[in-house]
Amino acid sequence: MQEVILALIAGLIVGFVFALIKLPIPAPPALAGVMGIVGVYLGYKLYHWLLPIIQS
Template identity: 50%
Template sequence: MKLVLLALITGVIAGGIFTLFKLPLPAPPTVAGIAGIFGIFAGAKLAEFIMQMV
């Protein structure tokens, strides 16, 4: 949980810096984009799980 909280704080700081310097955010601007990133992560973890079983 500590790692998740640190990642969230780092993301908030980075987002603030990008906005202050009027730079585009290095993240998908929609929930669908975020869902896609989560899907990639979930697929990678599923593949790792399957490979361990074989």
């Protein structure tokens, strides 16, 4: 859980700095983009979860 909180804090700092120096946000600006990233992560985890089952 500490890793998640540190990642959130780092993201908040980066987002603040980007806004401060008036650069575009370095992340998808819409919920659909964020969900796409979550889907990629979940697909990766699913593969590694199913790999032992597939190889048996």
